[in-house]
Amino acid sequence: MDHHFINIILVGLAFMILFTAFQATGMIAPSVLEGVKNDTVNGTSFQGSGYISLAIVYTLFTIANIFAPVVVSICGSSISMFIGGITCFLYVLSFISPMVWSYYLVSILFGIGAAILWTAQGVYLSRNSNEMTISRNTGVFWAMYQSSLIPGNLYVYLSIDTEMITRSVRYPLFTVFSIVSALGIACFGLVIWRTFSERRRVNSELLKNEEKISCVDIVETLKIALRLLKTRNMLLLLIPFGYTGFALTFFQTVYPTCIGHLIKYGDKRKRLIGLHGILVGVAEIFGKLH
Numbered sequence: 001m002d003h004h005f006i007n008i009i010l011v012g013l014a015f016m017i018l019f020t021a022f023q024a025t026g027m028i029a030p031s032v033l034e035g036v037k038n039d040t041v042n043g044t045s046f047q048g049s050g051y052i053s054l055a056i057v058y059t060l061f062t063i064a065n066i067f068a069p070v071v072v073s074i075c076g077s078s079i080s081m082f083i084g085g086i087t088c089f090l091y092v093l094s095f096i097s098p099m100v101w102s103y104y105l106v107s108i109l110f111g112i113g114a115a116i117l118w119t120a121q122g123v124y125l126s127r128n129s130n131e132m133t134i135s136r137n138t139g140v141f142w143a144m145y146q147s148s149l150i151p152g153n154l155y156v157y158l159s160i161d162t163e164m165i166t167r168s169v170r171y172p173l174f175t176v177f178s179i180v181s182a183l184g185i186a187c188f189g190l191v192i193w194r195t196f197s198e199r200r201r202v203n204s205e206l207l208k209n210e211e212k213i214s215c216v217d218i219v220e221t222l223k224i225a226l227r228l229l230k231t232r233n234m235l236l237l238l239i240p241f242g243y244t245g246f247a248l249t250f251f252q253t254v255y256p257t258c259i260g261h262l263i264k265y266g267d268k269r270k271r272l273i274g275l276h277g278i279l280v281g282v283a284e285i286f287g288k289l290h
Contacts, residue, residue, distance in 0.1 A: 004137075019148040021180045022181070024274070027273055028165070029050035034165070035165040036170070054107075056111055060112055062115075064115035064116070067222065077120040077127070091106045157271050160274065161268050162267070259276055
């Protein structure tokens with residue numbers, strides 16, 4: 001098997017494992033935090049909001065994408081994915097015992113980290129592809145990534161059997177999700193190992209230049225990113241980008257929360273959020289492989 005394709009598979013596996021936890025977390029976050037508000041710590045109940053948290057994440061994700069190429073240029077794509085993965089792990093970990101200040105802080109960190117993570121993923125994917133393999137590699141990666149919706153939400157479906165997601169349900173749920181996220185980070189560690197192994201084995205000018213990044217290169221990278229924002233094609237893409245944002249918000253947070261509050265579904269309606277995530281995951285996989 002071509003070593004470039006092995007790299008794609010490994011990165012796809014890392015994203016699949018890492019986002020097994022985050023994708024499910026994003027769907028149940030508002031419902032989980034409703035249960036947290038019933039807990040009392042030193043006489044003060046939790047007042048955080050899953051919607052506000054995700055708004056922080058995606059707002060900073062958008063802004064940080066302007067500067068993320070600079071970080072990727074300095075650190076390299078594999079190390080940047082590792083850094084971004086750590087912020088995702090911290091976000092999931094915060095649900096075990098959430099406090100308002102720490103919850104919103106990790107939301108800020110993950111918003112920035114997500115921009116670095118996805119920018120690095122695009123760079124890594126392009127460097128391990130050519131004109132003949134880019135479509136195949138992109139399809140394989142996205143199918144693996146979207147498959148993360150299935151195991152995470154299946155675990156949610158099997159774990160939640162109460163009307164409210166209480167502390168006794170939340171602790172084991174997010175302990176497992178945190179462990180899964182850590183395994184995803186470990187996979188990024190393997191990506192770093194393969195990257196440096198290839199650098200030692202392959203003596204190419206491209207790799208030499210990648211290791212020698214000057215301040216001029218960093219400034220130029222930032223200028224290119226800013227110029228790209230002003231191009232006609234990028235401005236036209238703002239329309240589908242905006243639609244995608246509304247669609248993502250609906251099926252990932254608003255609709256699952258509505259399902260969890262529909263009384264006619266009974267006392268175990270919260271577990272149906274997991275079923276929703278499973279069905280979305282199946283549809284996403286077939287859509288990417290079509």
